[in-house]
Amino acid sequence: AVKVKAKNQLEDLKREGEVKHLAFSASLLASGQGHTGPFNTEITLIFKHVVTNIGNAYNRETGLFTAPVRGVYHFEFHIFGHGSNNPTSAELVKNGEKVFMSWTSQPAGGQKASNGVSLLLEIGDVVFMRMWANSRIYDNQSHHTTFSGHLLFTM
Numbered sequence: 001a002v003k004v005k006a007k008n009q010l011e012d013l014k015r016e017g018e019v020k021h022l023a024f025s026a027s028l029l030a031s032g033q034g035h036t037g038p039f040n041t042e043i044t045l046i047f048k049h050v051v052t053n054i055g056n057a058y059n060r061e062t063g064l065f066t067a068p069v070r071g072v073y074h075f076e077f078h079i080f081g082h083g084s085n086n087p088t089s090a091e092l093v094k095n096g097e098k099v100f101m102s103w104t105s106q107p108a109g110g111q112k113a114s115n116g117v118s119l120l121l122e123i124g125d126v127v128f129m130r131m132w133a134n135s136r137i138y139d140n141q142s143h144h145t146t147f148s149g150h151l152l153f154t155m
């Protein structure tokens with residue numbers, strides 16, 4: 001029994017060790033340049049240019065980040081736009097509920113809205129970015145519009 005317990009502990013540690021290192025960073029467009037939106041409804045932003053995805057918790061097909069382990073995670077997002085009648089805005093969503101948002105609006109020129117948050121997530125919690133209705137977001141190969149997340153520590 002002691003041996004089995006030790007083996008289980010080892011496996012737990014191994015599993016924990018696997019998800020201790022978790023980080024992703026992605027920008028919006030896989031290639032080229034262009035505006036996303038405006039749409040008359042909110043949409044999930046799918047950041048397609050993935051530069052880092054240690055632990056594979058970010059899904060580039062769906063834009064969803066799924067926590068593989070209970071812990072405190074830090075997220076940040078930088079949303080760029082060209083000034084117009086449409087604001088540049090997006091919010092970070094956890095399990096369908098808005099957490100923090102960024103919003104900026106001016107008639108002309110470049111503009112950027114940013115925010116960040118540290119969140120205690122349970123295994124399976126889902127975090128993603130949602131663009132507001134009537135918002136317009138720009139990105140190009142300079143990668144202005146980005147979404148990143150990191151596991152700070154497990155709990």
Ligand SMILES: *[C@@H]1O[C@H](CO)[C@@H](O)[C@H](O)[C@H]1NC(C)=O
Nearest residue numbers: 033082110139140141142143
């Ligand atoms: C990307 O967009 C910015 C802002 O419009 C512009 O200054 C920059 O030259 C563009 N970069 C590329 C690689 O197209």
